[in-house]
Amino acid sequence: MSYVKIMSNVAIKLAILKEKIKSLSNINDESYTSCRELINDCQEIMAKHCDCAPIKLISGKVEDIIENKKEENIEKSKELFKILITKPSDYTSYGGEIKRWEHENQNYPDCSCGCKHFIPLEGSLGMDWGVCSNKNSERNGLLTWEHQNGYKCFEE
Secondary structure, three states: OOHHHHHHHHHHHHHHHHHHHHOOOOOOHHHHHHHHHHHHHHHHHHHHHOOOHHHHHHHHHHHHHHHHHHHHHHHHHHHHHHHOOOOOOOEHHHOOOEOOOOOOOOOOOOHHHOOOOEEEOOHHHHHOEEEEOOOOOOOEOOEEEOOOOOOOOOOO
16 A cells, blocks of 8 residues: 555544544444544554654544543532432432332433433533423423332323
8 A cells, every 4th residue: 555545544533533523522432432433443454654753642642532521520519410300200319219129120211221201401411411301291391300209290
């Protein structure tokens, strides 16, 4: 493979990686794995044919960006927990009265199980936070942590 073709291949992969990093508003295992795979591809090509120092630099920046996003989400979640309203229908772990798993033959779903009434917040906070839209739930219209509620109001 010619040097020009190698560098062209790396440049294309780096351009894709750059766009993925720009769009990282939602950090999850899939987005991280996707970026990591592109970095690994570039590292392999560069290691075979030239100095891979630039790729190591980019790799470190991607991991820094992802770590910063995660820390930012943790801080934002702490603030949201401060204003979170609890209801008796919430699980006891979140200030409610429902003892989750109290009866082993009973189902205790939560919003993270795919409830059709859970409307996720925009961006990466939507991985954990949303608003309940179930008119039959005490949480209707309220900010909700994904594991906070679901007993007798969860619907797929």
